[in-house]
Amino acid sequence: MEIPALKNQLDIYQVAERLGIRINKHHKALCPFHDDKRPSLQFSKEKQIATCFSGHCTAGTMDVISLVAKKLNLSTHEAIKWLETEFNPHGSSPPAGRETSKAEAPNFPQLFRVFEGNLKKSSKGKAYLEKRGLSQSLEVGYNGKEGWEKMRNCLIFPLKDEKGQIVSFYGRRAASGTNGTHYYNTNRQGLYPGYPKASTETLILTESVIDAATLQQHIPYPVLAFYGVNGITKELAESIKKLEGTLKELIFFFDGDEAGRSAVEKHAAFFEEIMEVKVSYVETPEGEDINSLAVNHPSLSRTCSGREEKELFTHLINNRKPFHYSPDPSPVQSSQANPSQLITDNPELLYYQNCVLNFTVLGGIKITGLDRLRVTLKIEHTDKNHLLPIRHNLDLYNNGQVEQLGQKIAEQMEVTTHEAVTAMAHLINELEEYREKRLEALKPKKETKPVLNQIEKTQALEVLKSPDLMKETMNLITQSGIVGEERNAFIAYLTYTSRKRASPLHLMCLGASGTGKTYLQEKVGELMPEEDKLEITTLSENAFYYFGREELKHKLILIEDLDGLSRSEASGSGAAYALRELQSKRRISKTVTLKDNKGNLKTVTLKVEGPVCVSGCTTREKIYEDNANRCILVYIDTSTAQDKKIMAYQQAVSSGSIDKTKENQNKQCLKNMQRLLKPLQIRNPYASMIQLPESVFKPRRTMMLLLSFIETITYYHQYQRSVSTDRHTGEQYIQTEVEDIAWAFRLLKEALFAKSDELSGACRSFFEQLKSIKGEESFRSQEIRKALRLAPSTLKRYLLELTRYGYVKVAGGSKYRGFEYQVSDHKEYEALRSSIDEQLEAILTRIRSVGK
Template sequence: MIKDKLLTDNPELLHYIADKLHITILGGIKLTGLDRLKVTLKMICTDNKQVTFRHSLDLYNYIQTAQLIERSAETLDVSTTDINLVIGQLITELENYRATYLESLKPKPQEIRKLTDAERKAALTFLKSPDLLKQTQAAILQSGIIGEETNAIIAYLIYTSRKRNTPLHLMCLGASGTGKTWLQEKVGELIPEEDKLEITTLSTNAFYYFGKEELKHKLLLIEDLDGADNVLYPLRELQSKRRISKTVTLKDSKGNMKTVTLNVEGPVCVSGCTTKEQLYEDNANRCILLYMDNSPEQDKRIMDYQRRISAGKVDQYEERKVREQLKNVQRLLKPISVRNPYAPYLNLPDAVFKPRRTMLLLLMFTETITYYHQYQRELKTDQDTGEQYIESTPADIEAAIALLETALLKKSDELNDACRTFFEKLKSWLKQNQTETFYSKDIRSILRITPSSMQRYLHELELMGYIKIVRGSRYKGFEYKVNSWNDLESLTNNTRQIVKDILETINAVVRNPTVTQTDDGLHKPQRTNKKKEVTQ
């Protein structure tokens, strides 16, 4: 007697061998849609191999399965009892095969690497550096990142926020070839492997089938948001609500329909790259935006580094050593609450668009800087709740504003980054040539801009009143004149004056607390007789 077995060597051509029947599943089975089991069967009776029965059906459909048993029994001259038994066993084997295969596709959880005493001591010494942000910025550059000093430290701090209950999110913006993916990838290499998940493309429902806590406090690196277009909605929900859920219907073992809710919990830190800021505006509103440096100076730095790499003049071992050190620094950071007693003094320029979310991002970024300095802060205890926390300092606020100065200016500018860059280059060229008017065909060739981009920029600038048409026609070309010469300077000065006033106010009403802690970091709770309040 032949023992029933399912042969799965070829996923597209499964074989099920029973005592009297040999069944081939043509095209295999679908791994998605667990509420159905659609197959195309080729059935042969071992007693008469000249007769073949083929049929396509859903094995979970009772009527279709009953018809299969009846018609195959008649064609193959086998009793319905035998076929019914074989089909039941086949369904069980296919379910087990699908479950096993799906389980094998799940990424195995990364083991948290334990630090040696030497590694822990080095990481702790690093975290206690008096000028921690400067030390971190220098280490990031030593890890192999060329240029983009400010963008790199901002990205590193945002990725650090994944350990908090309210993580930040990042979107890298820029034209094709300006280094968006490269920056995200290189800074991502400074995060421990067990804390990140790199994604190229995702199917529509992919996020809902992660384990309930599989994404918790993870960094999601999305190479190109165009490749994740199908999952932008659940991605936004993960960013805002820090959890997603989906209700689906499934059949139980008896064929009855039942409702099941799939829950995936965050929080997660999301980082993505795109050239289309306006297309992903809803996601961009939830992120800190980084604009890539596409200056000629940055091009030279990158090309020089590429030449030195090719010539073997870059110490890649030292770069890897620095990357490992920064990973160890990340592993040493612990969950701790952060409070910012100076938040009431923070204001945004009136020109900032969507001030509610911009203010939230600024506050969260300040808290992240405080969190990163946790080994240099006094650990306090709330006398009412017993919660332990650390407090932000004026230095944290000043560092946050200094790092996000460009981002805040972008939030205040009604022109997008590409159009603003074009406009500033245009004004610079006009000033050099001591003229106020220009033809698009002349500027296009000088600034090396495609006709479509030129047309889009001019239309946007004219629509917002930055330039106007003084003469010309659609056929001969239009002559344009600049209306606004100092808009960016005024915006920058106003923003910096507001920041200066905020910092002066904060420094006038507060004093830095004394730092007390054990040699091993945050292990010594500090209790006070009453709450300390900041008063003006």
């Protein structure tokens, strides 16, 4: 097959996986061609190439063929044959039952017998065995010059399949002065010294075939060889996995260098993840391996507290250490840390310095778009200040650009090209680690729900099961630091409790600026579990659409200032519009056009699901009328009596007479009670008997709010009600009782008045104060403004609304001297309240008679 056609049909990622090269999510891998501590081999899906950016490596840029050739130590022709056999790019397969020809698959057992005979005749082979401390009794042969070009002058070790048959060879060069040292057959398969027995309980893993051959001569444990620090094959891993259930311990006995220790950490963590087995490692002396220990220290022994001397390998294995995965620091890594040389105090100005060059990354780096690393660099020499700095813009993942800049640095900074490229390679690694940390920091943290201890659970359940649950709850709320506003605080608490239900309630706190509406919402919000609420100060127009799809589900959203929402209501957009949709439809969606990482435009639909419970504060009820219709309205108490209560509490806090510890305990108890409430269906058998007063405006939504509030009170009593099961649907539910309805009427009476009143809450409050001050007398605006200390604009707005609805009439005067006003009807509000009281009481009487 032609080489271009072969490349087109192969994926370098799949080939790398077959070669045992693991590519991470950033398209990088540990380079197998040098001692690589940090992944420096960069893969490109688009270009189908792999490039090592390390200054310590000569691999450079490789396509799929050269990658195979370098990794398996093959010629280009042999690499192509290997790819054609492994991946069958022709798209065909041999007919079923056809034997593979000898040219395609040699008779390995027969060949090995020839190699064994050669060893007996070869002085060179015997000398190398002796040099490496290996016995001729091992299963080993020798290939001279008679064939197998790649394995000429090599000791030959057989690799065996699961049946114990020789299926491939490993060759170790015996001659000196050659470029390579070890070789494998094309299409390597099999293990050395063979598959471990099914009864194996302890297995020692070595870094190389030579080490495994050496260790077999000194210890009784079964041994299995890796093919280098990165040489774990699928076959090797599966052979160990098959021992699960029998195998009790895996012992890593790798080289005593940084590469060996890093490999132990990586492979040990891998086996701990895929199977239940104890993993340990031998602390190999620094700079040594198994074979060097056997060759250089044949009589080395240790004495421990007068015990009998033990041979070195037995001593090392007996003193092995258990492996426990810990990313930083590693249990088997060198104790020398490698701190980052990248200074990131200012994200827009990053500094990197090595012993020769200083790099400044002007403008920082882009966190997204991981397929490129475009930067603007300022390069200076560390010592030679007389040299002018170099400023250059480039993509550090573009090999050509990096090489050109390296040459330019070498020419102008009086350093070698190797020094320049090495410094840049280290800079790339540091920038990648920095970007990875930034991306990790941007990920939303998973919420962990606190687990209640037995004491906390008992205290919370004691209240939830109390016969006077509502009164005890109100007491806890009052004793948690909320002064006055008991009714409003309890309404807010129950409304926030509804967040756990399929159709939550919503709340709007109304009042003039500085009257404490935000304070009330904040204090009641403190009684809710932290994991169930989201506190928002301000919102941009599209903020709600960029939450995760289920991030807001059953959350309490506390908006400090509804007046700060986007004003783009006329266009049918804005945060207030999204808020209404979340309240009504319990989901929102928005279709937008975005650019992908290649600059192409695509359409994306952003979806956010509820339900949510929304609570907000505002001074302008009329402006947010659409939102208010969906909410229970709470009007802040602005009376003089409330002012005195708050000031007395402030004085008590200042004097230290308030027990803050007790307040915090009450808050925690209420939070824990909330955590114990579970989703449960509610049925109200009295729903058809509940009628709204005829004076209520927009009765449909008001009825929905009232019924939902009654159901929330029932839901709050779930630990006191027996659970019933629907015979037809299997649905479990609890039923509303008469007292739940009575509590709802008692708490929401003022809210129902508000729903029945033409006037806004603030205007009604002004009107009632006006009537109490002036009675039947006429008045001018100036005297009322002084009496109530109102701003002229506020007074004008109230009088305009009262005049428009006919509650106040002009009794005289002129616009030049000031109008004189008079109240039209002093008893209209008392009549409204009395009418609503009578109707609610009649409903309760009728329900109680049925309940009996």
